[in-house]
Amino acid sequence: MGQTNELAHRMACKTIKLVDATGNPLAGKNITLKQINHEFLFGCGIFDVIELANKNGSSSDRLAYLEDKLNKFLDVFNFGTLPFYWGGFEPERGKPQTKELLTAAQWLKERNIEVKGHPLCWHTETAPWLLDLSNKEILDAQFARIERELTDFKGIIDMWDVINEVVIMPIFDKYDNGITRIAKDLGRVGIVKEMFAKAREINPNSTLLINDFNTSVNYEILIDGCLQAGVPIDAIGIQSHQHQGYWGREKLEEVLDRFSHFGLPLHFSENTLTSGHLMPPEIEDLNDYQVEDWPSTPEFEERQAREVEEMYSILFKHPQVEAITAWTFSDDGAWLGAPAGFLREDNSPKPAYDVLNKLINDDWNTTITCQTDADGMVTFDGFLGEYELICDNKKVNFKIEKNQETEQKLTI
Known part of the structure; x- marks a missing residue:
């Protein structure tokens, strides 16, 4: 009891x-x-559905493998995130991958999966052709992009990460990109306000998120500034990529305490817990860690399962948390090659899968x-x-x- x-x-x-x-x-x-x-959203990044739903000349063996993977997803999760990275979605201006993403989103929706699009505005993996435009033209293209996506996917995807990683956006210096250029012009609060206003105009009933990996006071200041400026944020997205080790109860509860005072729903939007060795602590940008082999091992799989059980239990108990999205469902094709999935590369479930399945389908x-x-x-x-x-x-x-x-x- x-x-x-x-x-x-x-x-x-x-x-x-x-x-x-x-x-x-x-x-x-x-x-x-x-x-x-569940009303609560238990989610995963599930990019594999694009290939399965569209088929695209994939072999029968490949499709059978993907179908097995997605069936295991459907057994546990009710929420999926699809990729709308501008550079991949529209590598050539005027030729977006709308049909492929719409087919994937409809496939999920037909199976009672809530779908979120990620992201509408981000400086990383953005369209390279923006660099050929003036700043005004970049801003106009970004507005047009939001209008197109929210119109084309309305009723299928009505939840969006509107803008991603704004804390670093105007000072991002790894390479030149169109979005950082306009973020410098508009300022952090300014660019968030513009993007949310356009998204709200096009789909007034959509759920609109701000999202960031930065959980420092800088993100709090940004959110506070946005709310003071009247930005209609529906939920706060908090990334928790833990390649360098599980945050632990103390940090998790401290983050929850700081971000819950805004009174908005919290989405743990990108969660990662590995079943392999931990990334060295001195790595600042996770993308800089490149290794040829990052194996999942029985010992670390047990650790991952314990961490999944504790983290999900803490978050599910918190009244303002409405969604948890694991970023990687399977080790096959995982970001950075990290063994962060609930399934191994051969689709066999790890202990973390069994633990989460029991929590969602039995205990809760x-x-x-x-x-x-x-x-x-x-x-x-x-x-x-x-x-x-x-x-x-x-x-x-x-x-x-x-x-x-x-x-x-x-x-x-």
Whole structure:
């Protein structure tokens, strides 16, 4: 019961009145109430779906491998992030990969997966052809890009990382790029305000995030400045790439404490915990660490599983956290070659996969078998999300939401 009390904010009480087609209560009926999806967003970067959904001449063996991988994803997760890095999405101006990404997003949506696009504005992996434009033309192109993507994907992707890593954006000096140029002109708060205003104009009902790896006071100052300037931020994205070691409970709770005071939902938007050796602590830019081989080992896989269990438990208990996205689902093609996936390269699950599967589908899941009373009613506590009621081999769906009416009539 201790865990249930700690998770009371993730649950609600629900009363179902079961009736027949003529409205008469169905008394003494044996029923099963089964949760089929969470309100909380348990996510992963799932770029492989682009190849599977589009096929694109892939061999039958390759497609079978991808299908196996995605089935394991679907068994655990209800939220997926797709890549909209401008340089890859539109390497040649006027020729975006809209069809391929739309097909992938629809594939996920059809399987009850919430989809987020990442990102709309970022100085890294941005379109190289921006360098041929004036700063005004770059800004106009960025606005046009936001308008195009939010229009083309409306109803399929309605959640976006609007702007990524703004803290470093105007002082980024590794290479010249169009977005840093306009960030210098507009300033940090200025560029965030412009991008959010355009996104909100095009899709007023979308969920818009600011996102950053910088969890220092600089990110807090930026968010505070944006909110003071009226920027309509819906959620704060916090990256937690832990290639150099797990943050641990103390740092995690300290970050939660500092960013929760804004009163906005928190998304742990890019989480990484490896099942291999740790990156040396002196590496400042994770991209600078290049090794030929970064193996996953049984010892480190057990460590990863323990860290996943603790981190997810801490975050799920925090009332303002609404989403956790692991950045890597599989070691196959993982960023930096790091063994940070829940699956090994051959699609076999690591202990971390089994741990997370148990948390999401068992410990934090509601399935109840019971009997309706003389009035056809049953009352129960359940985790927030989507349910199906099964009675006499018939099914009917309903939801448990926090601020809903307690009683609901269902017809079988």
